[in-house]
Amino acid sequence: MTLRGTNQESGRPYNRRIVLEAIRLDGPTTRGTVAERVGLTVQTVSTIVRELEEHGLILSVREKPRGRGIPPSLLTINPEGGHAVGIHLTPLGIEAALVNLRGDVVETRQCHAVNTTPDEAFALIGEMVNDLRASPRPGRMLGAGLALPGPFDVESMSFVGSTTMIGWKNVDIRQRLADATGLPAFMENDMAAAALGEELYGLGQQVSDYFYLFFSVGLGGAMMHEGAVLRGGWGNAGEIGHIPAVPDGEPCPCGNRGCLERYVSLDAFKRRGLSEADWVRDIAPIFRNAIRTIENLFDPETIVLGGLAPQSLIERLATLAEGLDPSISARADRPYPRLVVASDCQHSALRGAAALAVFGVLSPRYGQMFETSERGTDE
Structure with a gap:
């Protein structure tokens, strides 16, 4: 992914997300390396890093000196800085997982529900997510991502047959997910979600x-x-x-x-x-x-x-x-x-579904982090 910041003052929230994504991809890394990658000044990056640290999203660790001078501190994503819920819906049932920013599956919940209807499925999803949120581990909940079989919007193939979800045509899945979980909601076909999980946390x-x-x-x-x-x-x-x-x-x-x-x-x-x-x-x-x-x-x-x-x-x-x-x-x-x-x-589809939420809330492409607190400011 090409990560480039902007020098416009109104682009400051975007720059925060750009810097955070660069640290996630390259960490442990330095402020200077991040600045070079995203095209911002070291001073701008340092200011953003300080804000990200205050939000608990990244960690800054200084290595022991190996010679003269003080070594630069290294920046990494704080895995406990936030969690997302990944949900995988299949014709066989529903599985949900609490996933941290590093992609670790912290807790899971499963429900055997064959060819469940939308009303049944979202009721179960709401219960599973509430159960995960009651865990002492979540901290900041970033969002919920849902992976389910595709293809989408193809008359002869979507939600038809034993390998997909029968009876789900014309359902506003994203809105139903948001209503059921009370979280920012994202959705994707399960094969793309699994590929995204591999991209963020595996061979990618x-x-x-x-x-x-x-x-x-x-x-x-x-x-x-x-x-x-x-x-x-x-x-x-x-x-x-x-x-x-x-x-x-x-x-x-x-x-x-x-x-x-x-x-x-x-x-x-x-x-x-x-x-x-x-x-x-x-x-x-x-x-x-x-x-x-x-x-x-x-x-x-x-x-x-x-x-x-x-x-x-x-x-x-x-x-x-x-x-x-x-x-x-x-x-x-x-x-x-x-x-x-x-x-x-x-856990491929689960991690990918959670990555949808992490990517959606934090990344430069879909990012929502900081927007509520900054609405109406000149940042």
């Missing part, structure tokens, strides 16, 4: 271009490029679950036949009733073709495999990379394997 710290393959009740993905999800014209890019995999194959609720997620998904795994080892061996050719298709379309540095599946199943699928046929990604100078397991499979 080292890799600029990767595809996050989200293995859940259905199958989807998101291409990350320099810290951002590539969304497409209507925000649904990466829905590879509906690429054709088997000519004249199984009928799909989307209206087509032979879609990939009819064969490679948790729903497909449960319908077949095979052991993990037998099922993975059975779908190996289809899965490998899907990997090569992703590589040839997006040219990622690697494909990250994560999602709701048991860790053992994710890892079995990852071993199929050993038999991949050539693609544009089959090159000798690769720094990473063609397929890797996500940094935190079981």
Whole structure:
């Protein structure tokens, strides 16, 4: 992500968020390094750092002297400076997590609720969030992020079939989430949310271009490029679950036949009733073709495999990379394997959903921090 501050006086709240994001990405770091990265003076950055420290969002630690002079203090995000709630809604149930600014999952709550209606779901979400807020650990609550299956706003695919949420069409999900939680509310499809979580807290710290393959009740993905999800014209890019995999194959609720997620998904795994080892061996050719298709379309540095599946199943699928046929990604100078397991499979969508709220409240793109207290000032 490109982070550049502004010299306009009215841009001071924006500069605060820019500096905070730079510290989150690069910390431990110095005021001088932050100033160089965001294009502000060291004096301006120092003033902002002082304010961020007063809000408890960052920590400043001075190293022990190693020679002459006093070493500069190093700046890092304060993990306990705030918490967000990440919520993942699937056809199988609801899970919610309290996540700190470092991305650590502090507490979780689960509710088994199959194909829940919107009224039932938001009532349960309200109870779960209230329970998490009653914990002695939250401190400042930044917001709530909700991840749920996509695609969105596609007549034949949205909220249709066993791999998505039936009966959720035309629901104002963001407003219902805000009403249920009393917090700033954000939402995203679960594959993009999981990719954002990996970007903020996992492999995204080292890799600029990767595809996050989200293995859940259905199958989807998101291409990350320099810290951002590539969304497409209507925000649904990466829905590879509906690429054709088997000519004249199984009928799909989307209206087509032979879609990939009819064969490679948790729903497909449960319908077949095979052991993990037998099922993975059975779908190996289809899965490998899907990997090569992703590589040839997006040219990622690697494909990250994560999602709701048991860790053992994710890892079995990852071993199929050993038999991949050539693609544009089959090159000798690769720094990473063609397929890797996500940094935190079981919490990927939860951490990503919480990251939506953290990113939404604190980041330069969507930031809301300080706005209430400064409304009407010249800052």
